[in-house]
Structures are given as C-alpha cells and as structure tokens.
Amino acid sequence: GKWAGGIPAPFDGVIIERNQRVLDDPNLINIAPYTDAWLVVMKPDVPGHALDHLATGSEAVARLREWIDRYDVQCMRCVE
Numbered sequence: 001g002k003w004a005g006g007i008p009a010p011f012d013g014v015i016i017e018r019n020q021r022v023l024d025d026p027n028l029i030n031i032a033p034y035t036d037a038w039l040v041v042m043k044p045d046v047p048g049h050a051l052d053h054l055a056t057g058s059e060a061v062a063r064l065r066e067w068i069d070r071y072d073v074q075c076m077r078c079v080e
Helices: 020-024 057-070
Strands: 013-018 040-044
Touching: 013 020
Parallel strands: none
Antiparallel strands: 013 040
C-alpha cells in the first residue's frame, strides 16, 4: 500500500500554480516523480530567506526519518 497525506513545504508561501496533469492522473507521481509529476509552484512569503531551513545530505535524511516516525508513515525504502 501507499501512504497518502500532506507534503511539507520548506517555506511559508502561496501556491500560484498546480499541476493539473497530476490531479487528473495521480499515478503520474509513480511514473515520473522528478520530471512531469511536479506538484506546485510556490511564491515564498520571504523570498530572501525561503531556503534558510532547507536541509540537504545526511541532515535531510535524518529529518525525513523523524517526519516518518512522527506521522507513522510506512515507508518501504526506510525499512532496515
């Protein structure tokens, strides 16, 4: 089974565009998650600081694991 739920944004902002193709065919996320299945375009509330809290590398992995644990997401890729 797949988990379905909210997707956290790295900054506060306003959604200015959404991908109608994904709304029409949600399976596109499984087929082309890094190309055609983009979800939204956001305008940050404070553009100069939008990426201040964006994590990369091992810090990003640790934060993702915390988020998975907090929401009890069953992630097949995270099973040890």
